[in-house]
Amino acid sequence: MASTRPRTIGIFSMGGTIAMTANAGGRGVAPQVGFDLLSPMRRLHPDLTLAHFELFAKPSPSVSLADVQLLCDQIEEKFRLGLCGAVVTHGTDTLEETAFALSLLMATAKPVVVTGAMRHPEAPGADGPANLASAILVAASGQADGLGPLVLFGDEIHAPHLVRKIHSSRPHAFTSDPFGPMGHIVEGRLDLQMQPTLKHRPLRVESPVLAVPVLQAGLDLEPETVAAFSDANIGALIIAGVGGGHVSSRAVDAIAALAMRMPVIITSRVGMGHTLSRSYAYGGSEMDLAQRGVINGGRWRPAQARIIVQMLLSVGKSRDEIAVWLAR
Numbered sequence: 596m597a598s599t600r601p602r603t604i605g606i607f608s609m610g611g612t613i614a615m616t617a618n619a620g621g622r623g624v625a626p627q628v629g630f631d632l633l634s635p636m637r638r639l640h641p642d643l644t645l646a647h648f649e650l651f652a653k654p655s656p657s658v659s660l661a662d663v664q665l666l667c668d669q670i671e672e673k674f675r676l677g678l679c680g681a682v683v684t685h686g687t688d689t690l691e692e693t694a695f696a697l698s699l700l701m702a703t704a705k706p707v708v709v710t711g712a713m714r715h716p717e718a719p720g721a722d723g724p725a726n727l728a729s730a731i732l733v734a735a736s737g738q739a740d741g742l743g744p745l746v747l748f749g750d751e752i753h754a755p756h757l758v759r760k761i762h763s764s765r766p767h768a769f770t771s772d773p774f775g776p777m778g779h780i781v782e783g784r785l786d787l788q789m790q791p792t793l794k795h796r797p798l799r800v801e802s803p804v805l806a807v808p809v810l811q812a813g814l815d816l817e818p819e820t821v822a823a824f825s826d827a828n829i830g831a832l833i834i835a836g837v838g839g840g841h842v843s844s845r846a847v848d849a850i851a852a853l854a855m856r857m858p859v860i861i862t863s864r865v866g867m868g869h870t871l872s873r874s875y876a877y878g879g880s881e882m883d884l885a886q887r888g889v890i891n892g893g894r895w896r897p898a899q900a901r902i903i904v905q906m907l908l909s910v911g912k913s914r915d916e917i918a919v920w921l922a923r
Contacts, residue, residue: 602679603644604734606633606727607666609693610653611686613712613723624715626652632684632727639728643735648673655686655693655711660905663693664800667700670707680706680734684727687711687760687768690746694755696902697744702797706739709755710747713766722749722766729780736785742777751776754791756899759866773867795923801909805830809897811864812842821849830908831857831917834889835864835897836881839871844878851887858914860921862892862900869894890918 608614614630617623633647650666651658670681685693694709701707710730712723730747733739746753748769757771771777778787806829810820824832832853836842840861842850853859861884863870870892876882885891892900900921907917 601642601644602735603646603677604640604731605646605648605670605673605678605681606636606731607670607681607683608632608647608649609651609655609658609662609666609683609685611655611684611690611711612715613684613686613710613727614652615715617715617717624717626654628652630716635724636727636731640731640735643731645731646673646678653686655689658685658689658693660696660800660804660902660909661802663696664700666693667697671701671703674703674705678705680739681708682727682730682734683707683709684723685709685711687713691755691758691760691769692898692902694744694746694758695899696906698755699795699798699903699906700800701743704741704743706734706736706742707744708734708739708747709744713764713768720766725750732780732783733785738785738787742790745777747780750780752778752780752785752787754789756791759896798903798906799910800906803909804905805908807831807833807901807905807908809833809835809901811835811897812837812846814843816843816846818846818849821846821853825849825853825856829857831904832859833892833897833901833904834859834861836861836870837864839863839868839874840881840884840892841875842879842884847879847883847887850884850889854888858890858904858908858917859888860890860892860900860904860917862895862897864897866896890914890921893921893923895921 610626615624616627708730710726714721746758753771762768777789871881
């Protein structure tokens, strides 16, 4: 009888808490180059071949879009060489952003499961091994074929454009509310309930990646705060507006002046729901801002709009092309 080769899953390490150890003197934890993630995983998944690719040992706030493009290129190259699925281990601070960026960049629909840990390996109740084991299970499952990038945390499977971190320290730190996770791991199997329908042509990150800050509005956003960006070396500005995408009436002239020089995008700081487009008409409302040349951020959260705009600017897209993309 002919032997069947085991399915090969690639583990791509980016760093993060899942691969951190304590500093001398016990003062916090830091990334460790060469951290052994796979020895226990090989015992848990003897039917799989696990290949480890250590790309970075970074805390996730230092991961750049250029790093994510390199990660994407490495995964797609290994897919061409025979990988069946991929797992990315990553710090949780920006995990949702890297997963979202991968969903914009990747041309493949093979499963790429992003996971991490809230508790470092030496902490009581460390969650990294369980998350990694479940992520490998998802990446190797035929049910995940065709889904592309996903997030796995606490045995929940999330779509990258819906998931967000909602707690700074507790193990159950991610949610896709109000929609809920796409599925779960139940007794060692994947129970998939939903599939994402968002489709687009893959983007790419080129050089340079311009600075695109996010300005959060609140009570009486000051024109002086907006004007502080007028001489800044930035490619665009994302405004995280209040409610449906609103700012104070006295900030609109400064915003309009900025929008004449660069793309200015209005989004909602709320975290759920679209930026409105035709509900309110007062000074500082979404309709008023649109008349002043401000681009509507549509369905995208501020951090997501920032990633999209940085990618589009890096390949020379115009203001109008940015507006069309954000309107999807």
